[in-house]
Amino acid sequence: xxxxxxxxxxxxxxxxxxxxxxxxxxxxxxxxxxxxxxxxxxxxxxxxxxxxxxxxxxxxxxxxxxxxxxxxxxxxxxxxxxxxxxxxxxxxxxxxxxxxxxxxxxxxxxxxxxxx
Amino acid sequence: xxxxxxxxxxxxxxxxxxxxxxxxxxxxxxxxxxxxxxxxxxxxxxxxxxxxxxxxxxxxxxxxxxxxxxxxxxxxxxxxxxxxxxxxxxxxxxxxxxxxxxxxxxxxxx
Numbered sequence: 210x211x212x213x214x215x216x217x218x219x220x221x222x223x224x225x226x227x228x229x230x231x232x233x234x235x236x237x238x239x240x241x242x243x244x245x246x247x248x249x250x251x252x253x254x255x256x257x258x259x260x261x262x263x264x265x266x267x268x269x270x271x272x273x274x275x276x277x278x279x280x281x282x283x284x285x286x287x288x289x290x291x292x293x294x295x296x297x298x299x300x301x302x303x304x305x306x307x308x309x310x311x312x313x314x315x316x317x318x319x320x321x322x323x324x325x
Numbered sequence: 326x327x328x329x330x331x332x333x334x335x336x337x338x339x340x341x342x343x344x345x346x347x348x349x350x351x352x353x354x355x356x357x358x359x360x361x362x363x364x365x366x367x368x369x370x371x372x373x374x375x376x377x378x379x380x381x382x383x384x385x386x387x388x389x390x391x392x393x394x395x396x397x398x399x400x401x402x403x404x405x406x407x408x409x410x411x412x413x414x415x416x417x418x419x420x421x422x423x424x425x426x427x428x429x430x431x432x433x434x435x
Binding site for chain 1: 360365369414425426428
């Protein structure tokens with residue numbers, strides 16, 4: 210149980226375009242979802258926390274107008290990278306948590322974004 | 326804030342034991358997690374420490390000392406498949422989020 214999926218698994222886009230990444234909890238209801246970014250050979254950096262039906266809370270230094278997060282249901286959160294630039298190329302990982310399952314976060318398989 | 330430090334890289338031999346340390350400076354946290362991450366994949370949960378002491382889970386054990394500000398992950402009977410990055414993370418008080426350490430890349434050699 211506690212499976213989280215992401216779509217797409219990888220995407221290549223041109224500079225200036227927008228890309229949407231989906232994160233779904235498949236067999237549980239995610240009261241909270243998190244979005245992380247990971248550059249090569251680096252650790253995960255938390256970008257934002259989203260709770261279903263409310264606005265996301267962004268970490269310091271993360272532009273909320275550039276990284277749009279929507280958590281419309283208990284099983285789906287989306288991250289849209291707007292006006293993408295090559296420096297946005299990274300591995301984006303979501304995780305989900307259900308308080309009923311405890312403290313653990315369940316991670317999605319990640320999305321590799323390459324901006325050309 | 327939280328500064329969570331780990332050694333960048335470690336190497337070990339198959340069958341051996343390795344200890345990966347995690348030191349932190351944080352104002353307070355609910356618990357400390359350890360995750361394993363293979364290249365290009367999502368992190369997978371290994372252990373969670375709330376209280377001081379050792380938590381054992383098969384070949385993996387994790388230790389926490391809040392007073393000394395450190396944790397370690399102990400891997401026994403190393404296997405080639407244990408070559409991966411190991412990430413410690415803390416969950417700050419009154420939040421659900423995880424703040425990850427710098428991560429340690431472990432390479433196991435035959």
